Amino acid sequence: MRAVSSLLLLVALPAVLAVKTEDFKTCSQQAFCRRGRALSERAEKDPLWKSPYSVVASSVVIDSDHASFAAAVKSSLYPEIKFGLDVKVHEDGVVRVKMDEVDGLRKRYDEAASWALVKEPKINPNIKWTVGKQDIRASVGGADDVEIVVAFEPLKVTLFRNGKEQVVLNGLGLLHMEHFRTKDAPKEPEVGEDGTQVVLETPNPRAWFEGDEEDGYWEETWRSWTDSKPKGPESLSLDISFPNHGHVYGIPQHATRLSLPTTAGENSYYDEPYRLWNSDVFEYLADSTMSLYGSIPVLYAHNAESTVGIFNAISSDTYIDVAHPDTKSSFTHWVSESGILDVFILPGPTPADIFKQFGNLVGNPALPAHWSLGYHQCRWNYVSSEDVRSVQKRFDEEDIPVDVFWLDIEYAEDHKYFIWDKKTFPDPVEMTNDVSANARKMVVIVDPHLKRVTSYPVYKEAVELDVLSKTKDNNEYEGWCWSGSSAWVDFFNPKSWDWWKGLFKTTQSKNGKYAWTDSTSDVHIWNDMNEPSIFNGPEISMPRDNIHYGGWEHRDVHNINGMLFSNQTWQALKARTDPPQRPFVLTRSFYAGSQRFGAMWTGDNLGTWEHMAVGIKMVLANNLAGFSFSGSDVGGFFGNPDPEMLARWYQAGIFSPFFRAHAHIDTKRREPYLLDEPYKSIVKDAIRLRYNMLPVWYTAFREASTTGLPVIRPHFVVFPQDESAFAIDDQFFIGSSGLLVKPVTEKGATKASVYLPGNQPWYDYFTHRIHAGASKGRTVDVVAELHQIPLFIRGGSIIATKERPRRSSPLMKFDPYTLRVALDQDQSAQGELYVDDGVTFSHEKGQFVWRSLKAQKQGETIKLSSHDLASTNLAVAVDGAALTKYNPSNNFAKTIESVRIEEIVILGLASKPSRVIAGKEQLEWDFYPGVAASAKEDGAPSQLFIKNPVSSISQDWEISIDL
Amino acid sequence: MIPWIFLALAVSPVFSAVDKTHGVPPDLLPKYTPLTSGASPTWKCLDGSKEIKWSAVNDDYCDCADGSDEPGTGACPDTRFYCKNEGHIGAFIPSSRVNDGLCETSCCDGSDEKPGVCPNKCKEIGDAYKAKMVAEQKLRKTGSKIRSSYITFAHKEKTRLEAEIAAAALDIAIKQEEVDHLKDLVERTESLSTAALEQKKQSPLYQTLLKHHHALESLQREYKKHLEREKTLGDILDTLRTGYNPNYQDMAVLNAVRGWEYIAGLPHINDVGKDQEEEEDNLEELGSDDVEGGEAVENEEGLWTAEELDRDLPGLLASNYESLLLEHEKHVGAPTTESLLFDLSAYIPDALLPQYESFRDNLVSWLRTLGVIKGSSDGDAAGRVLSRTCKHVVLMFIFAVVLDASRSRQALDEAERNLATATKEKSKSEESLSRLFNPEWFGREGEFKKLDNTCLEKNMGDYTYEVCLFGEAKQKPNNGGSHFSLGRFAHWNNVDGIDVGSPEYYSKMFYTRGTRCWNGPDRTVVLVWTCGTENALISVQELEKCEYQFTGTSPALCLPPDVEGGKRDEL
Structure with missing residues (x-):
């Protein structure tokens, strides 16, 4: 049998070799990208290169609102073709630059922004445009001298700050909007002198810019697929440079470093440009520019003085070259297959400003249901309702917290989503109730492909409603996916929306349409495969010439497609109950705006150390791009991680905004309770730590939901001036809490090297040991044996936790808090705590508790106190619903009136207190002498433990520590 | 469902601490008394690590x-809380479940939550428990009766096997005798022929023949191995072809499937559906072409077909080369060199010499008498004369002796085979006997012997699963197709910490080394079973790829109510 097994090994080999790059196109395999890159090469070689596009100065019309102007643009290559430019300045200083072909043969796709934007942005009424001979300019406002200048010839848009170029569009003259044209009849070959047939060429006056040949203007064939391209060439090329910014971040999703490595220029790190074309990439590479499941075309540029950004609202296939001509500047070149030019310039200048500006455009992340921040246990597949019950039982026997059990595609009979396989899941409602009896939830998968059998009510109704995606010939599109021969709902069709909502109702509706009566409101939804993934389609997706609602081709809308699916599912879950409960929807595919509709994960990663490490960077990149609620599959989807890797992955996963373990059907089971010691305890401790810190996570999510600030933040966001850390992406901060974590992602590691920025002391979260700060930051080596996680509290922070292990997070609701007060050099500290019911939308009506926590030195007394934050910050307390009033003893606050603080630990006190009092009451305390926060030395800090100091978290309190 | 609302209403101030002995199990109650009396009594943590105020016991803060200072509040993680459950059975719950708002079934008195949250359900839960216990006892009683019949069966088996072994021993003795007798005979006859044969075996022709034989045998072995492997591969590919998920859209798999269909001349199984019929036609054409081509090769002159190889090669290899050697000599005629004739006596093996000499003497005197040869007493001269005139006769003699030896050898071989068979059968019976009361096999009491090769089935829709206890487990497609072995019985639940022969040990049966999964492990089965009045499979689940969990029942697991469960709960 040996021969047989080695043969099997051979068969298994391709899986080991991972991604099939040949399933996906490279830039050189797509005519529009070839043309774009060739354009860039010609420009580079030509010292006299000048963009053929110019603004017709006489055509400038300033709108009556003053904030915007319109002008005609023409190209010297095609004087007869008309373009229109439209520039607007928003209230927050964002500049929107739009350009489209005017009166063309066809219409370019111009709706991407309408799907991405949360609402039509307000324009700034105080803008004054000044029209000059060579340009039109306006001061954008802000503390600095920020100015937007649109040069006429050639067309160039520049954002200046204090006279320094921040963002430049078409600075290198690579702007090219291919106009619509008709296909020329092939030229008649003529017989040459030697008898061979030759095509007589007239010299092409546009060759210097467009090249000599019409490269792939029309029909294109790749592998076995032919793209009919009936609209012909319509690509858009645009260079966006940041002449004074040495780091660029963003454009997720790519498995790469956070500070984007170069793809162009000398010694570029990659050869291929970053690509945005939502794709189901099987066993993707851990270091690549290949496109993955989702796309957010936002890019930030950062230096020690400012942060700026651009949001390029485009949804077609897009390639982005990144180059650093020198270490202080960045250059990017965007080539898209179709769509209008619609670029939003984010002026910054701070990281917080950038996130606010981007949030104003595409919306802030939805405040998630509190339980969804707990631990999610997934596997492809828990095979039966008995299996689910027994997994739950094992978690409880081991006392490992878990909030959610997941079901992958095998719950569904023949992969007809909604339809339970009654052979294995005979009692889905009872099963769900058994899970929710422990205050837990279920998440069940619903994919966008519908099995094409009329006995499947969902498909049947979609056919009747005529909401399925169409081929180029306007027939129902048929593709192949899990369910075999399948059809796809076209969620661009508004008719599909109400129908989709109806499907998730748990009671039969009167209209006789299908409703998921076999489910309960404790069932939430996982939307996978929504790129869309189509097994027999080009690049495992839909043909580009498929037709969507409104006549748009799939090529135009592809990157938005996935978002519409999870959006509609989110709306459906919200509409499921009255009053609505916060939906949880996990999506694999996403676009700018998806953060308003749930969570994402980084797809089908591999169980390798490299994937563990890059997963962190990918989640960070997503956080920057506005989509904070993100995570990677703990353990890796493919493969069988050894116990050490699994333990480290859990230790990393608990610091991911979305924390889920998942595994492929071919893998061994690896639920935490199956591990041997010491791994089982290590994983259990890690999961419990996540639960302890849920108050920190939830508070960070509130902040994200109202300010757009990421839930996890890389160094440049928190220390924007600390140049040495701009490229650090293997350690990060949790919200504004002051917690810094460096997950260990190396096999066999026993220590870790951690960069500690700033001059405030850093405290080890577990041992409380002080690492003194240094004005230029410092790198320390800390022990990181398998049971240890390098986690630090920045001096000046107050961390609120709940330290009692429970089976699930809702059961912690009435547990007392613990505060860790990590004093800074001035013996002060601050923090925040946000609490609401975690499941409804009543917080939008002021039903929540939002408190400041403060330690301040006043003479020889340190005052610890808490006061309400909402009353003084009404406008920013809740996302999208400016409160007019807030009552600190609202009904929700009353329900947690009895929730106390059981312990306060103060780290780094300068000396032993003489007494600790709350009002007139003496409190019980213990003091252990040690290094003071102000001492500027390393060592065990002084620690003060105060027992039962506060009887109600929701009310004001003050404690005096007399030194 | 989650009585927060009650809890919210029942909110009591933090420091209204619960009773100091709340959550303390009876055996520790004496330890929960203050160390000192007076205004501020103290108490020592049970591990002696710290002395705290008595008021800090059960004050919802972990000191x-x-x-140990928080037996009743859950303030200290990973401790245990004792519910008295008066009217039912006292029980521990983990501290994580104290004051979490949920009412624990195992804490039926509701003492794990603040007063008013959980009603006392001990009566109800206790009654249900008692009813359950009664039902279980009843089941066990019935089951254990059947079980004792299994034990009786095992004892009968013991008697039967012992008798079988005794009879076999007798039989073996007789057969041994026969073997001894024949061995003696063979030794005597062979001693005549061996030397002559050895000499002839030096013949290059014979040596080459032997080499050919070995080569052919090796080829046959390899051929069989390859046939077997091809069959295995074919099975694997058949499974791949019928069972692969076309949704994976893995071109390597698709190519493997198509390649196999081409080689095996199979019709194209429906995959991606595109141009399917057309492709099917093409493949069929190609397939039939291939078969014809194959036949053309096989028809080459003189070469054997696969069937002929299969049928005739074993016979060919079983040829008696020694006989052939002799026949060969007969066939090509007597050797012609004189030297042989002169050295005839030397040529004749030593062992044969006396016989030869007496034969020669008789023959010579007989020939003399007949006047065929002139009188001479010189033995050598006589030999020469004899050689010249009667060489054929002599050789015929030698053949006769050798052939006789060959026949005796055959008889001996057969006798030895019979002996071996009898011995094997006996040891098989002995093995059965030794397993009968072996805790690692049929149990100390032999209670599982009755189940040996009892086959249980469960229809799960697409497949019927079968386990023949102590034999093989199988997956049988209900819509036709080949069966898969899911493994053969390997062992009971022999993990560390479980005593061999304990009820837990018999609660799981492992079947391993089933057909290997494509791109996966060997198929295995764990049968998890419990006491029941019938031998039956209840459920089948593939918890991991190719790793099956069967659940079932058997009376063999029903211990009499008064034996196991030792700690019968006092109700």
């Missing part, structure tokens, strides 16, 4: 490193 002691061992968590």
